[in-house]
Amino acid sequence: MATASRLAGNLRLLAESAWQHLQDDPALLAVQISRRLPPGVRVRAGRALHAAAGGTRRGEGLAALGALMTGRSDLAGQSASRAAATSARLGYEVAILLDRTDLVDAAAPPATRARANWHEGDLQGALGILEREGEGEGTQARRLRSELELLQPGFRLDPPRASSRSLTTPEGDRDPEGELRVLHLLTNSLPHTQSGYSLRSHRILGSLRSLGVRSVALTRTGYPVMVGRAGARQYDVVDGVTYRRSLPRSLGATSQARLQQEADAAMDVVASFRPDVIHATTDYRNALVAQAVSEATGIPWVFEVRGLMEQTWIASHSTAENRRRAAESEKAQLVAAREAELARQADQVVTLSRTMADELARRGVDPEGILLMPNGITEDLLHHDSDTATARRDVGLSLPGGAFVVGSVSALVDYEGFDTLLRAVARILEDETAPEALRSTLHVVIAGDGAAAPALRALARELRIGGRVLFPGRVPASAAPDWVQALDAVVVPRRDLTVTQWVTPQKPVEALALARPLILSDLPALREVARTDGGDVCALLVPPESPPQLAEAITTLWRDPGATGRRVAEGRALAARRTWGAQVRRYEAAYRRLVPDPRGADDAR
Template sequence: MELLEHAGVGTRMQARRLRSELELLAPGHRLAPLQAGAELGRKGPSTEENPDADAGLRVLHLITNSLPHTQSGYSLRTHRLLSSLRRAGVQSIALTRTGYPIMVGVPLASDEDAVDGVVYRRTLPSSLGATAEQRLVQEVDAALRIVDEFRPHVLHATTDYRNALVAQAVSQATGIPWILEVRGLMEQTWIASHRSKSSRARAADSEKARLVAAKEAELANEAHAVVTLSRTMAQELARRGVDDSRVVVVPNGVEDALLSRPTDMTDARRQVLPDLPSKAYAVGAVSALVDYEGFDVLLRAAARIIHDPSSPKELRNDLHVVIAGDGTAAPALRALTHELGIGDRTTMPGRVPRADAPTWLLSLDAVVVPRRDLRVTQWVTPQKPVEALALGRPLVVSDLPALRESVRTEEGLDCALLVPPEDPEALAGEIIRLWSHRHGSDGRSQAGRKLAASRRWPTLADRYVTVYRRLAHETAEE
């Protein structure tokens, strides 16, 4: 960094940005309160209000991105939660990070978007802060203005530590309690983004990875409550020093409409895969296409079946792979289909509209989640397995702790087939097994729909309401 500071203007600015990011990660570092926020900060919710009444609860959510500009597991979980809270009578406003969505290619973005009645506010200052800390302080300023207008009872920050820093600063200025929802482990996602084992090893051993993990644990301990996606994640947070008694688990859920939808795939396939042969046995997923999702393993498993004379002849002729979605791994996956000689047996339509994703899932004979064996995939649960279970789709997932938890009932029944990760031969064997039993009654699918029904978003939203009410009540008593 010292070399950058003594170089030209551009590199000096880069050094300034890097130093700011490093300062944010320093133990005990807090965002400095703004002068503009000092007066606003004293205006929290009225102590005369009744926080025990759900209709009186107001929550300010601090998030990274959102619909309609970003469609991801993160933004969809946020939207489903906020929609369910709205139906439960909880009022919410969600504030996104400084500069979003302009910084992701939406130059004419509005200061506010309303999607299905959910309000998303933007932090779009006339001049963007030059450093990471300056941008977070701009977001604090925007949040304090919302506090002055909205008078929330609770602040709810969602992954990662930067949103937590904003919530911490607003809480300090206003006395409003704050929650940190840990949906992922930022440093592990960053490590997993490196393509080679050697570069992942260097990233895992880096100062950045250590500092990010420590900062997120520090902020989780300072939050008034912590929410996470699974017991697997809760156990990892405990290993990092977070008090387990303060952690509430809220798994990925499903919307009611998904459970009430007919599960016959004939009409769905006619809608999204009209050119597929009528006898095709289609396996695949709807997902972000990044390396750690492991879809190259699925392609290699399919090629093994198609080209192996010992595979069932009918399946060799009928197997088709469908991978809907987009991401950094998409070009390599398309190239791999041709390298393996299965380009004519693979459909990759790119990103599909949010409303059409369930139809694509329903069009598949089997949904496959072939995630690689990395720390991020061991701990973090994806959204798609529970949606596939809700639709009654046969499901195959990598045998990893987070995925096992997401498909296992309280009685210990696995609602999906579990396969060793990164093993095309084992995956091919399970696909053959599913195909050979395709005409029979599948107890796993029935159990899967029951498991999904226990994870309806209205039910899961009640867990948040319980935490909100407790924190609001404790604050009112002080």
């Protein structure tokens, strides 16, 4: 009965979320649903939709959506342009997803014009459109107004309140003297989301547990039901780590309402778990919840800045001009100021790299109060020894004997720059002066999924290298080390954007631990990841977005196994000093500085 009731409640939340998305952005909802299909199914469905729907006023919008599903942004743009010319709403909506807000003209519905302004970062302008059109009190305006209010200087959530219900506590009642307890506030988590963010969180929580620090994590309101997990429970326990869910009876209608629901859920956890510290992780919305609970309880809070939200948003725009405009927009300025303000108000700030710490200091955060916690590795990676042939067999990778394989295991988003890798490989294969032994054996494996996946598959076909490129899709976290060791070289060809200059990814240090040769874009954050104590960089560095120089680096690595071996040995020694088990002791020390006597502080509360 309880299971049936839980499922019914989750289905209600899922329906509410889908309805809100359908009202706010129907094209995006369709694309998000399509991304949950197997890649082959998604591409075939998109092609069929594009072929069947084009040619009519009503159909061009659907044709644009179909082309977008296949990764053919050029065809999607052509269909969206034709649809917009006839004032077809879906065409306008697809144009916004394509970052072609220039196609959204005065004939578009007010809701769509407002969405175009919001996409460009003109938040007040978006609200102004709705107000002038008599829709200032409608659902969309209330949601946009709520998001804008969250970004205002000094905004705080209302004091949260715990419910009268008692929570089941899978953590148990053990309470030894001096034990630290930490409530972590996360955006998403395992087992429902596998990403660099969720894996870092899980490894930190697991390593803290091994030190005797008890942790409970709470994820955002509605998650994971809102990403399609209708069978989600109120909590999951993964490798001994407890992830609690904020799944209310009904989903808040605005961002502010949902954050208030999360803050109330956090108070329930505080009442049952009695944490000594609250640890919020990127972005500012988690920080707002931590701040509210801290002010209501007196519990100190930590803000871990893993990225800069506005820079990730800027990088999502498709052209240099659009990124420039986004960087100068109201949204970018408000988000940057909001996150900096909250970081200044936290009791402790944590970030991933020196480049990030320097930027936070420029934004007014006390540099003495910033704790560096680089991406690390689980110690088992250092003992995960497997030759490439064995690893390929273990993951079911069928390649010719002697194949030389370059690639990565990564989220497939535009700023990762994997189009540069495909163009570099195509250049080698077409170059008659390149070593014939390399040309005959060179293959690419890019494991993972994401918004850029359809376009990368389309580019491989366009470059006529499809027979040399494998996209296995998302792979389980447990299998990721074998996929990395199946590669002869790991390539991280990130674009040159502000977000990639500052934010360090997880995959390079894991590749170093797995003794894989490494080729990196020459960016400050990536240099920092691979720099040894002596100042050398144990990777080949290439200018970003340069297929010719990346092709040269691949050829150099293939030709010079001796130099490669030296860099690999240096890299593994570097990775061995960055195990999570060693690094999280700094978290424990920071927590104890905030709460010198955990039990005494608890008694005072």
